[in-house]
Amino acid sequence: MTDSWVDRFSDLAALPAEDKKLLTERAVSVSLPAGTTVFAPGVAAESFLLVLDGTIRVQQVSSGGREIVLYRVTGGESCIMTTSCLFSGEDYVAEGVTETEVDAVAIPKAAFEEAIARSSGFRQLVFSGYSDRISDIMHVVQEVAFERLDKRLAQRLLALSDPDGVIKATHQDLAAELGSAREVVSRQLKELQRRGWISIARGQIALTDADQLKSLAGSD
Amino acid sequence: MTDSWVDRFSDLAALPAEDKKLLTERAVSVSLPAGTTVFAPGVAAESFLLVLDGTIRVQQVSSGGREIVLYRVTGGESCIMTTSCLFSGEDYVAEGVTETEVDAVAIPKAAFEEAIARSSGFRQLVFSGYSDRISDIMHVVQEVAFERLDKRLAQRLLALSDPDGVIKATHQDLAAELGSAREVVSRQLKELQRRGWISIARGQIALTDADQLKSLAGSD
DNA sequence: CCCCAAACAGTGACTAAGTCACAGACGCAA
């Protein structure tokens, strides 16, 4: 196994061979189809997850059925929600869903703890994963508490658009990104369309003036 | 040193003597007066902090001057914001302020890494600290995104009240707890007073019907 | 003792966002 998955993680690639061996021998490769619920409130974790390919969306759901996206885990990142539960034994307060097909490796709790104890590179990977997620979630708090919805919507449209400036998402999907309500997003989108910055079709939005959107997204 | 500070942390009290020795020898005791800014955006951490006594309030501040409290670190807990920055090197996105006089021990980065490598109990402490904080912050997201302000205010009044049912805080202070605006909180408080659930004085609020407040705080 | 500057609190008018209850519109499958 010369081109192992460990070489995809910069913190792990430089590891001593014996540490790499520990990880590669004990890890279990998994492949998940799009739309799989990786973890959810009320389910305890049993292993640590490293994403190789694809993206996992981590979100919270309210009792009233509204949702908000907290962050996404993409290739080369660890899913700290699993780590978190592995250690504290607490239940998840969020859920993780694969947005695409996801290739990952699952490291059982025992091997995880051994790797943490032995490998400083592995510790670095796990801790920086925690740090990054805390930053992400704090950013979400900042946004929902203090920022205007039109600005946040513009940010998301820019972030979610493909190279052609197209977003394939329903208004409901966008509302879930922002933690808002579908009707509110529909009205905001209509206003952006009125200004000529986007064009709206069923299940799809095209950016027609990205510069104006960037200006709105970056306004203080 | 028979009654060392390490015995205040359940994860550390059971440690082998040599691990305790490492921590106690390398840690630096600090005592901070109330109102000290422990960390703030744009300042990098240089050591890991364990709080022995007192509380540190961790909050975010918006460009418009509004604030929101994320969580509090109390005696026997680690301040993971310092850990986070220690590892990722990223700047703080929040600020920490002592609410009372705080006794703490600061563990330099080198000793921290050594302890992490050697002591599973210390790892447990650090990881569970992370997990708890992530839960806290996710809870904040849930609240600001989805819950009504009157319910959140009732929750905070109950949480902040002393055994006599009194809260010494200005309306501005409460607004900062909730990430809302002072005028909004003033109006909410007036409504609670109109219902006879609280009584309002300058800089102080007294709960007069905690049961009704609990009912509001727990409503779904 | 009185004055006065801060800090604290109250208010009205307005804008932004969320809720509720619908009514259309579109698109695929039977």
Next chain:
DNA sequence: TTGCGTCTGTGACTTAGTCACTGTTTGGGG
């Protein structure tokens, strides 16, 4: 073609946040 489920539009209303004020208390300094 005709449903039927998903997606979107809309009006009326409530809740929350903003702005620009005014009023009120309070603890020093003169």
